Each structure stands twice: as structure tokens, then as C-alpha cells.
Amino acid sequence: MRRSRFLVFAIMAVMATGIFLVLDGCSSSDGKSASKVMSDSFPVIDEAYSIIQEKAVYPVDGDRLVEGALRGMADVIGDPYSTYLSEEEAATHKESLAGERVGIGAEITRSGGRYIIVSPIKGSPAEKAGLQPYDEIVRINGEALGGLTLQDVIKKIRGKEDTALEMTIYRPDLNKHLELKVMREVIPVKTVSAELMEVRGEKFGYIALTMFGDETADEWKKATDKLIAEDAQALIIDVRGNPGGYLRAVGEVAGSLLKDDSVFAYMQNVKGELTPLVVEPSEKFSFDEKLKKMPVVLLQDKGSASASEVLSGALKDHKRGFIIGQQSFGKGTVQDTTELSNGGEMKLSTHKWLTPKETWIHGKGVKADLESEQEKLFTEHIRFSTDVYKTGDYHDDVAYAQRLLAGLGYSVGRDDGYFDDSTALAVHDFRVAEKVAVDSIMDRKFFTALRETVELYRKDQANDKQLQVAIGYVHHLLTE
Structure with a gap:
């Protein structure tokens, strides 16, 4: 031993x-x-x-x-990007970049020590089983969840495909507990979404990349082919909040936009030696040549990092696209992952990556060609609260609600979390406008209505200030 x-x-x-x-x-x-x-x-x-x-x-x-x-x-x-991953952590990391995962298809949050269903994905096992927003998970397979972290709960929910999960949930609207059986299924993870836009007779494509995962290049190929078939004349690429992912995936996306044999980035090892990463014809994909000539605008923000910055850096240095938004995050290192004998992995920064002009953006980011701040309601994390607050209370949930109410145009005199008279008046006016039971308190019904109102606000592209700037610029490009 x-x-x-x-x-x-x-x-x-x-x-x-x-x-x-x-x-x-x-x-x-x-x-x-x-x-x-x-x-x-x-x-x-x-x-x-x-x-x-x-x-x-x-x-x-x-x-x-x-x-x-x-x-x-x-x-x-x-180095914050060099770390050891246990076997379980390594599996979770791989799953986050995979094209699909096994689960029940529901977003879960922790609120006041309780585990709450935020929303089931449409058509998911969770929706089929009858799970609803604000359902509280009380037991999983007969085991109470007291003392567990959110990560622990998610681990209990995940499992093998086609296995059953027994859940005891408490539904506030019915004031009763329910027993549900949910079958685990493969849940596709989509990293690319696209739509054709038309402004004053000009057609262009909007394509958002949430990350660069296993299936991103394939999704990008299908999305761009469809947009070109629909006669899109330009492209808005949205990588806001995109944390990065696989270098090979961003290489294939960049390769579809740049000329063959272009360098889209450099890898620099510990000795300072540079290796060019060159755009080459893809063995897997045959991209439409129109993509390489199509005007491109890229949307980025402070949450655009790593592989996202490889793309923006390549477009910027080759003068292939115009960048709108904010300066990106600034992660200029590449991690190599090595499997260890205990099933874990060592994730280690082994290279720097540089833009085609050999610029290292680490800690600096890629600067936008046109700076544009986003509306605050788009940057606020939407969360759940099941507690009740009234005049005189002080809590972070109150501050959160104050910020959202102010963003929606209600007159709130403060956003420090103290529930004063001006906050009570704003809450009352909001509840009247949204047809919630008239009152001046923040309760579950108030927070539900607030969340739904903000989500509707975000879905309206007219409220997305950065996107509107990009649309205006694309229109200018197509009509000049």
C-alpha cells in the first residue's frame, strides 16, 4: 500500500x-x-x-x-486558467462543450435555500412530465435535498439516457406536494441561432454564437447556407457573452469568412516560437464562396472571451469585419488538457495566441471599432425570488427589483436595496400596469410578473441598442 x-x-x-x-x-x-x-x-x-x-x-x-x-x-x-479537474469535473467540462447532454431539460436555481424550477425547455422531458416554473424540488428519488449545493442537486438529476427520475415537488399555486416521474433524455445543445432580417428593402442575416463547441461549425454551415439561400447580402455575427470554446471550431468559422491561406491567429510556445494557424479548405465542410465576400459586422461585449476574441481579432486585423459594442474580455492563452491515471485531468496554459498582426490581447481585449453601451435591462441577470418584502425591509432582492423597475421606466429613488416609500409606489404602479393583484409589496406574483415583463422587453429587438447600431451600420454598407 x-x-x-x-x-x-x-x-x-x-x-x-x-x-x-x-x-x-x-x-x-x-x-x-x-x-x-x-x-x-x-x-x-x-x-x-x-x-x-x-x-x-x-x-x-x-x-x-x-x-x-x-x-x-x-x-x-x-494562472486562473490552469487547474486540476477531478474525474467528475472533467466529465462536466466536456459535457458543457458537447453537442448534446443527458438530462430533463429544465433550468434550476437556488433561492432562499430552496431549489426552484425556473423554466422547462419546450418539448423537454421536464415539460412532458408537467414541471412548471416556481415548482420547488423537495426530494429526488426519495432523498431530501437539505444541505446540498446546487451542483449536488444537478448531479442527482443527471444520469443515463432512458432512466427514470422520481421527483417530489411543491407547487405554490396549489399549496400542495406532487409526485412526478421524469425520464432522462438526450437534450441537444444548440450553439448557433440565425434569422433573416429586412430593413427598408435590404436583406441581411443575424447569427448568434453562444459558444464554440463540438457542433458549432456544422450549425454555422447550416445557418449560413440557409441565409445565403434566402438572399442575405450581409451578416451580423453576435458573440456577446460568448466565453469561447474549441479553437478548431472558431478556426472553421473564421475559415468560412477569410481568404484561403490567410493566417487567422498565431500560437506562441514557451520559447517564444510562433506557429501560424492558416485558413485551409475544410475537409468536412464546403462553405459558400459568397460568405468570403459578404460584408460582416461583429457584435461583442465584455463577456466575449477566448475563442470569440480569436474570431474578432482575425476579422479586425484582416479588415474583414467591423466590430461594434464594447472591448472584449482579454483572454490570450490556450489550455492543453492532459488525462491523468486517476480519471482526472490537468488543464494547463501551454501557449499564448496572437492575432494575425501578432498582437497579444491578454488582459487588454479586442477594441471595438464603434463603442456602444447596452441597455441595462440586457445586462441584468434575471433571477427568482420566493420571499416577501415590504416597506422598511432591506435586501439584495429589493435592490434587484429596484434596478429592473427603473430600467422599465418606473420612478424609483434608489437602488441600494432599502424598501422605501418611492419603491412601494413604483411596485404599486407596476402591479397595476401588469394586472397583478394590487398591492405595494414584493411577493412571488410580483417577481414572476417582473421577470416576464423584462424577458418580453429583451425579446423586442428594438430595445437592443447595440443590435440597432449594428443594423444601422449594415444598412449603410448595403446602400452606400
Whole structure:
């Protein structure tokens, strides 16, 4: 047992040696080789493990100690994008970028210590089973959820395809508990949505990318083919809030817009050596040549990061598109993920990426050609509240409601979370306007109506200030 434990740490140390070789030029500060330093550390690592296992008043599972050591090695690098992922975390990360996942198809949030259904996806197992917004999940497969985190609850809900999930829910409208059976199914994850727009006789396509996942290039191909078939003459690409994803996916999207043999980015290794990433004819896709000549406007904001910035940087440097919105996030590193013997993964920043003009945007972002601030109602995170607030109360939920009411045009004198008389008057006026039971308190019915009103506001493209600026610019391009 002791020998096997030593080997585990030896493997960890060898992996760490690789990290130090990359970061510190193959040597430690006192001139010893990194491998020599780590070899000398084997006994003390094993010693610390034994002491903790044998003497610690708080018992810790051996596997958790190993994982703690792995996390520690990643953390000491000081890079927020280099991290250790446990087997379960690694699976979740892969799932987030996959084209589909198994589940029940419902958004869930934690509010006041309770787990609430925000909304079931249309046609999902959750909707088929009868789950409704504001249903509170009380038990899953007979087990109460007290003391669990939201992530724990989501883990319980996920499982194998075509397996049943027993749920006890409390429905406030009926003031009763219900027992529901939900079948887990494969839920497609769509990363591209598109529509044809027409303004004063000019047709153009609007295409939004929420991330760059496994199926993004295929979705992009289908969406752009359809827009071209519908006679779109220009393209608005929306990557606002897009956190990035796979480099290969953004490479295929960029490749459909740039000339063949164009460099869409550079990879720079620890030695400073540059490797050009070149647009090449795709073996998988044959994109319409009209895409390479079509006027392009790209919408970005502070939430556009990583692979999104690869796209915007390529379009900007090649003068292939006009960028509207805000300066992007500024993530200029690329992570390589290595599977470990315990099922976990080490995610490590191994390269910088540079724009075609060899600019490193890390910590700076890609600057918009035309700055445009978004309406505040589009940047506010919509959340649930099941509590009741009245004049004299003070809470973050009240501040949240004050901000939304002000964004909708109601006169609210403050947004610090204190429920004063002006807030009560605004709440009363909103409830009257939205035909909610007349009162001056914030309760579940108020928060439901507020959420629905804001969602309707957001769906109206006329309220999307940045999009309207982009539409105006595209119209200018097509008519000049």
C-alpha cells in the first residue's frame, strides 16, 4: 500500500516536473534540475501523506489527499486558467462543450435555500412530465435535498439516457406536494441561432454564437447556407457573452469568412516560437464562396472571451469585419488538457495566441471599432425570488427589483436595496400596469410578473441598442 501510494505521488511529481520545465526553463532557482528537485521531494510527500492519514484528528480519504496535492500544484502556478479537474469535473467540462447532454431539460436555481424550477425547455422531458416554473424540488428519488449545493442537486438529476427520475415537488399555486416521474433524455445543445432580417428593402442575416463547441461549425454551415439561400447580402455575427470554446471550431468559422491561406491567429510556445494557424479548405465542410465576400459586422461585449476574441481579432486585423459594442474580455492563452491515471485531468496554459498582426490581447481585449453601451435591462441577470418584502425591509432582492423597475421606466429613488416609500409606489404602479393583484409589496406574483415583463422587453429587438447600431451600420454598407 505504501509503495503504491509512493508511485501515485511519483507520477504526480513527474507531471509537476513537466510543468516546471515549461515555466522555469528546465531549472530551479538554485541551479538543480527540476527533475532532481522533484525526485528529492518524493520521500517528504509520502511522509506527509502518512502523517495525515495516521494522525489527523479529521480523517481524510486518501484519494482526496491526492487530489488536493494535484490542485495545489495547479494553484501554485498562479494562472486562473490552469487547474486540476477531478474525474467528475472533467466529465462536466466536456459535457458543457458537447453537442448534446443527458438530462430533463429544465433550468434550476437556488433561492432562499430552496431549489426552484425556473423554466422547462419546450418539448423537454421536464415539460412532458408537467414541471412548471416556481415548482420547488423537495426530494429526488426519495432523498431530501437539505444541505446540498446546487451542483449536488444537478448531479442527482443527471444520469443515463432512458432512466427514470422520481421527483417530489411543491407547487405554490396549489399549496400542495406532487409526485412526478421524469425520464432522462438526450437534450441537444444548440450553439448557433440565425434569422433573416429586412430593413427598408435590404436583406441581411443575424447569427448568434453562444459558444464554440463540438457542433458549432456544422450549425454555422447550416445557418449560413440557409441565409445565403434566402438572399442575405450581409451578416451580423453576435458573440456577446460568448466565453469561447474549441479553437478548431472558431478556426472553421473564421475559415468560412477569410481568404484561403490567410493566417487567422498565431500560437506562441514557451520559447517564444510562433506557429501560424492558416485558413485551409475544410475537409468536412464546403462553405459558400459568397460568405468570403459578404460584408460582416461583429457584435461583442465584455463577456466575449477566448475563442470569440480569436474570431474578432482575425476579422479586425484582416479588415474583414467591423466590430461594434464594447472591448472584449482579454483572454490570450490556450489550455492543453492532459488525462491523468486517476480519471482526472490537468488543464494547463501551454501557449499564448496572437492575432494575425501578432498582437497579444491578454488582459487588454479586442477594441471595438464603434463603442456602444447596452441597455441595462440586457445586462441584468434575471433571477427568482420566493420571499416577501415590504416597506422598511432591506435586501439584495429589493435592490434587484429596484434596478429592473427603473430600467422599465418606473420612478424609483434608489437602488441600494432599502424598501422605501418611492419603491412601494413604483411596485404599486407596476402591479397595476401588469394586472397583478394590487398591492405595494414584493411577493412571488410580483417577481414572476417582473421577470416576464423584462424577458418580453429583451425579446423586442428594438430595445437592443447595440443590435440597432449594428443594423444601422449594415444598412449603410448595403446602400452606400
